[in-house]
Amino acid sequence: MAELRFHKPPERPELLRVMREDARYDAASSSDPVAACPPGFLSGDIRAKAPPPKVPKVFLSNQCTFNCAYCGCRASNGEKTRYCVQPREMARIAVGEADRNRRGVFLTSAIYKNADYTEELIVETLRIMREELRYPGYIHAKVMPGTDPLLIEKAGRYADRLSVNIEVAKSEGYAKIAKQKTRDNILSPMAAISRLIWANREEKSPFKPAFATSQTTQLMAGSTDEDDRTILTLSSALYRKYRLGRVYYTAFRYRHPAAGYDLPLVSTPVWRIGRLYQADRLLQLYGFTPDEILPPEHASLSLDLDPKTDWALRNPQFFPVEVNRAPYESLVRVPGIGDVYARRILQARRLGSLDRDALVRLGIPMKKCLYFITCRGQYAGGRMLERPDLLRLRLAAAPVTACEQLRFEDCMEPL
DSSP, X not given: OOOXXXXXXXXXXXXXXXXXXXXXXXXXXXXXXXXXXOTTTSOGGGOSSOOOOOOOEEESBOOOSOOOTTOTTOTTOTTSOOOBOOHHHHHHHHHHHHHHHTSOEEEEOOOOSSHHHHHHHHHHHHHIIIIISOOOSOEEEEOOTTOOHHHHHHHHHHOSEEEOOOBOSSGGGHHHHOTTOOSHXXXXXXXXXXXXXXXXXXXXXXXXOOOOSEEEEEEEESXXXXXXXXXXXXXXXXXXXXXXXXXXXXXXXXXXXXXXXXXXXXXXXXXXXXXXXXXXXXXXXXXXXXXXXXXXXXXXXXXXXXXXXXXXXXXXXXXXXETTTOOHHHHTTSTTOOHHHHHHHHHHTTSSOOOHHHHHHTTOOHHHHGGGEEBTTBOOSTTGGGOHHHHHHHXXXXXXXXXXXXXXXXXXXXX
């Protein structure tokens, strides 16, 4: 690697503080924010497994040549403390943060000079971490938009997970908030990562270096005029075509004017992000399609009801479900019953027929699923399924107060 010149970073404590501040603009490694929702706002059956722990993020550089409106590291932000850390020092910082948290590390960066140059610095940092410092733990590395496939292959040899952020749901949205980015220079690295991941899985050889096992991306809600249906349709396509491990969602915040952009000062409601995560889990784990979650006449997710309950009330022909005979695929579509509860029911009914008391002992939240199931042919929901408007009012979440909104927003901030 050629001799490089770097902007001298501040002292270590100040550098780590600035890194944590910069990390707010990248949610592609943070834990599931659904867990941070106010009590009663989001149902607990949409997450079939525990959310991944927060992974500390370290920034190689925050001196960006791009001028994205939503990012605090944008080139036009003259108030930013700028730095670019040498790969060897960055490797020591990253290993130190990983050892302190014992959860691995997420290595990312602003685009310093150009995408390939920045990715070279990231690859060199990864090489030092693995080969010289002998760090054996989890590493998540960022791939810059438009990166050369050869650099992606090198990064994947050292990292366990790679990510490139798509950010915007509509191709024309980049011209409004990220003028230097295009859909092509984001999807090209994503496609290259997908090919390399699956080639490595199909052809495992002791003589061939291993490659990263998964990739993720980040998508902002509220950055342009896209609706929730557009976002979920794109997420479903990314899961299907590029086999992503996860799509992370983040709220678009534009609170300080950026040079070159004429945008209103807005901040996307955080409850919308929670609903998107719920709908995303329905796509990934429960076999729903975007058209089922949001048909053409419903472009936005409901504030009052989680996506599964909203779907159930729009499709009463599928209910009630008999818990003693229904297959797994039908049980997980019942509001209040997720993957864990469905498996408990399947296991318990091998020993005998289940009644409502048995479901309570299994921990099933009867307050919600009562109206969508029968036990031994008995239905305890009265005539509520015949009046979905009244049932909607009964199941609606409590309104989110301003205080809860602020607490939720604080919890949403990544490390």
